[in-house]
Amino acid sequence: MNPIGILRALFLNRIRLLEELGAKVPRIGRATFGRLSVVLVKTPELVPEVLIERAADYQKTALLRLYARPLLGDGLLLSEGEQHRERRKLVAPAFAHQRVSKYADAMREQAEAAQSGWRDGAQVDIAHEMMRLTLGIVGKTLFDVDLLDRAATLGRDIAVLQDALMIQMRLPFQLPMRRSNQAAVDRLNQTVYGMIRNRRASGIDNGDVLSMLLLSVDEETGEHLTDEQVRDEAMTLFLAGHETTAQAMAWSWYLLTKHPVHFARLRREGMPFALQVTKEAMRLYPPAFLLARMALRDTLINGFEVRKDEVVFIAPWLLHRDPRNFEEPLRFDPDRFLPEREARLPRFAYLPFGGGRRICIGNQFALMEGQIILSTIAQHVGMDLLSREPIGLKPLLTLHPKNGVTVRIRRHA
Numbered sequence: 100m101n102p103i104g105i106l107r108a109l110f111l112n113r114i115r116l117l118e119e120l121g122a123k124v125p126r127i128g129r130a131t132f133g134r135l136s137v138v139l140v141k142t143p144e145l146v147p148e149v150l151i152e153r154a155a156d157y158q159k160t161a162l163l164r165l166y167a168r169p170l171l172g173d174g175l176l177l178s179e180g181e182q183h184r185e186r187r188k189l190v191a192p193a194f195a196h197q198r199v200s201k202y203a204d205a206m207r208e209q210a211e212a213a214q215s216g217w218r219d220g221a222q223v224d225i226a227h228e229m230m231r232l233t234l235g236i237v238g239k240t241l242f243d244v245d246l247l248d249r250a251a252t253l254g255r256d257i258a259v260l261q262d263a264l265m266i267q268m269r270l271p272f273q274l275p276m277r278r279s280n281q282a283a284v285d286r287l288n289q290t291v292y293g294m295i296r297n298r299r300a301s302g303i304d305n306g307d308v309l310s311m312l313l314l315s316v317d318e319e320t321g322e323h324l325t326d327e328q329v330r331d332e333a334m335t336l337f338l339a340g341h342e343t344t345a346q347a348m349a350w351s352w353y354l355l356t357k358h359p360v361h362f363a364r365l366r367r368e369g370m371p372f373a374l375q376v377t378k379e380a381m382r383l384y385p386p387a388f389l390l391a392r393m394a395l396r397d398t399l400i401n402g403f404e405v406r407k408d409e410v411v412f413i414a415p416w417l418l419h420r421d422p423r424n425f426e427e428p429l430r431f432d433p434d435r436f437l438p439e440r441e442a443r444l445p446r447f448a449y450l451p452f453g454g455g456r457r458i459c460i461g462n463q464f465a466l467m468e469g470q471i472i473l474s475t476i477a478q479h480v481g482m483d484l485l486s487r488e489p490i491g492l493k494p495l496l497t498l499h500p501k502n503g504v505t506v507r508i509r510r511h512a
């Protein structure tokens with residue numbers, strides 16, 4: 100198999116492959132597949148060398164760039180080097196602490212509205228509902244647009260494209276873009292370009308991300324970002340900003356239905372406990388279950404030689420389930436994230452948001468959103484799990500529950 104073919108195979112069964120690799124590698128090790136080799140970093144103390152100290156020796160993988168570029172362009176997630184540094188500086192103020200706390204009201208309102216549509220006894224796919232909710236929240240907070248009327252189409256388009264991406268990755272040759280996929284890209288583009296046009300036309304600076312992007316000026320050239328550049332950033336935030344959080348919420352509700360004691364505690368204790376649940380759910384089911392980097396040159400990880408073009412895997416899935424890092428790792432125990440206990444966790448053993456210069460820019464946003472969604476909804480409803488177990492894993496770009504998570508709603512009086 101050629102290297103791209105092998106990488107595709109790796110992408111296909113990534114959870115199984117990771118576990119097989121992980122079983123053979125105690126701290127750090129290499130698996131070779133023909134000409135391609137992968138270095139797995141399995142202990143937390145080696146992580147900072149890749150993500151921080153020698154981060155300049157790596158880039159995101161070629162495969163990711165190849166497949167995600169049509170959708171995300173040169174946005175923050177895919178840009179590299181100087182361009183990444185500049186863009187990050189530009190977008191960062193939108194995620195500063197004071198600003199993120201201003202988004203709380205919008206998050207609460209949308210969570211209230213979402214649950215108000217669920218009748219007592221109704222069967223809902225909570226994974227689907229969370230996708231809709233987080234899409235609405237990103238639209239409102241970052242772009243001040245109401246996406247709920249279009250949520251169904253947008254959600255479908257995004258799902259279609261992720262599936263197409265996964266199918267393409269399985270094949271040794273490049274498929275021409277299917278009409279239905281192109282139509283999905285076109286619709287997403289229309290939405291984003293529509294937002295840009297309307298905002299430019301209105302000339303209003305309402306201080307959200309979209310205004311910030313449109314008004315920003317390049318320090319050296321003095322030029323504004325082009326519509327296309329704004330589109331790449333907006334699309335990146337739009338996609339990176341709702342899919343992941345939706346998965347974290349879907350797994351949270353799943354775990355809560357399995358542990359009614361904790362569900363009851365959530366209703367009683369509200370926000371602080373909701374934060375613990377969000378974090379613990381992302382430990383067991385990290386939406387970004389695998390971080391991958393490609394070496395730009397020969398380099399070292401604590402003396403271990405990494406060769407140019409090798410791919411380095413850091414797997415939250417393995418780190419989070421390693422008994423060396425977490426006692427009884429398979430047990431759902433939100434109290435691991437009581438502040439005093441969280442402070443004692445080994446550094447870099449818990450990486451739901453990655454680390455170093457490319458750490459998730461939305462991490463505070465996501466944690467606040469998770470805690471507001473869980474605590475708000477739990478005030479109004481309980482849930483019983485209807486999905487047959489075990490819930491399958493569907494590792495797309497993020498870790499989905501395979502057939503959603505179906506629950507029956509119990510409204511509180």
Ligand code: HEM
Pocket residue numbers: 175176177187335336339340341343344347385386387390391450451452453454456457458459460461462464465
């Ligand atoms: C539970 C929710 C989330 C999870 C688990 C998550 C996870 C991650 C991870 C692991 C990375 C780093 C990837 C790597 O190093 O290869 C990342 C990057 C990123 N995330 Fe998130 N994310 C979440 C929510 C959000 C939100 C709410 C936003 C924006 C509104 C966002 C925007 C981004 C962006 C723009 C990047 C690229 C940052 C850069 O490369 O400089 N994410 N995310």
